[in-house]
Amino acid sequence: MKLGSFIDKRAILAGDHFDHYYDAIDALIDIFGKLDLLPVSTAEVKDKVREREAQGTTVLPTGVAIPHARIEGFQDLLIGVWIPEEPLKTEQGEIGILFFFLTSQVGSLNYLPILSSIARSCSKDNFPYNLKGMNIHQIQDYFNGMVFRKELTVEDIMTPDPVTCSKDTTLEELLDLFFEKGLSYIPVIDEKNRQIGEVTIKDVLSEGVPDYIKRLGNVRFLKTLEPFEALLRNEKTILVKDIMRPCNRGLPKEASIIEAVSNISSKGYRHLPIFDGKELIGLVSETDILHKVLRG
Structure with a gap:
């Protein structure tokens, strides 16, 4: 039309x-x-x-x-x-x-x-x-x-050209991206723009809390930020590949918006990578659904 x-x-x-x-x-x-x-x-x-x-x-x-x-x-x-x-x-x-x-x-x-x-x-x-x-x-x-x-697809509402990082990005550089861009999720890509992993602020926070602390039932006695201080001392040497997780989500650009909503609502995802073949071309988030569909 x-x-x-x-x-x-x-x-x-x-x-x-x-x-x-x-x-x-x-x-x-x-x-x-x-x-x-x-x-x-x-x-x-x-x-x-x-x-x-x-x-x-x-x-x-x-x-x-x-x-x-x-x-x-x-x-x-x-x-x-x-x-x-x-x-x-x-x-x-x-x-x-x-x-x-x-x-x-x-x-x-x-x-x-x-x-x-x-x-x-x-x-x-x-x-x-x-x-x-x-x-x-x-x-x-x-x-x-x-x-x-x-007919609308996820390509119509995605955020194109998302901020990404490589597996060799340092924790310092990653934190700067999260802070300066106001992000909570960043795809990890290779030299061909194929996604090989993902990293979130939650992953960074988890890295700053040692396993022995996580196993404690009550951590109210911990009044200092010593675990995070250790993390920040090593932020120039810790690499994304040390903390990233495999990416087991994502949709092809031809997928319907309803399919994206279903993934976000039923699987608890806040972000969905969007692919053209194997190449990462965008992200669809809860916010995209709100701003461009519910309140567009």
């Missing part, structure tokens, strides 16, 4: 100037209101958008903003577009194009596939900045060239 078939030309704002992206959203909502497409008042839709934006930014690092509102009882999907004459700089990031979505409380069947199509477009043809200067008809033609699949 073509993205252009879901976007009314009357809901495309090309080159219009707004000082804040909320102003652009409001203008698109007003257009929907004038076209008598809204199930509730424009004021209520605007309030819904602001409630959603307060939960977290919908401005992506790629220059695309995807604000949306979910309206209970609404059975349609409306899409409005704003392309500024010059990218709008915001505290959340730069905006080269804004897609405003209005959908039902549970989401239209086309909503996530369209988001996935937009995300894939961000990696090619300098999208969205190549739309700058186009008129509405040219923009519509461009969207008609964007075809999306209704």
Whole structure:
């Protein structure tokens, strides 16, 4: 299906100037209101958008903003577009194009596939900045060239190019990655980007507590951090291969999102490696499911 078939030309704002992206959203909502497409008042839709934006930014690092509102009882999907004459700089990031979505409380069947199509477009043809200067008809033609699949796979929601390490990474370097990147799980790969193991913060903590302490029934008497002090003294010589575990999880990129959810919920996984053949290409986490499916 073509993205252009879901976007009314009357809901495309090309080159219009707004000082804040909320102003652009409001203008698109007003257009929907004038076209008598809204199930509730424009004021209520605007309030819904602001409630959603307060939960977290919908401005992506790629220059695309995807604000949306979910309206209970609404059975349609409306899409409005704003392309500024010059990218709008915001505290959340730069905006080269804004897609405003209005959908039902549970989401239209086309909503996530369209988001996935937009995300894939961000990696090619300098999208969205190549739309700058186009008129509405040219923009519509461009969207008609964007075809999306209704079937979603884990590739559509995964975090691509995840942070990885090698078996020869030192504990010091590993701790720096965990700390600086805000991670709790890192795949261990070989020189061909094939996963050979995995390491978590829990593995590091376990390494810092000797076996004899783990066998003690009560460790309340231990008031110092001596075991961790010993670990940190050797962080330059301890290697990932000394603490990593085999990786016995993962899905091919063609796997369904439901399969990923099943693995995460039934097996207690927080992260699932995603593979293209034997090559690691991404990770799907609990957070990906929350942000991109349940609250996308």
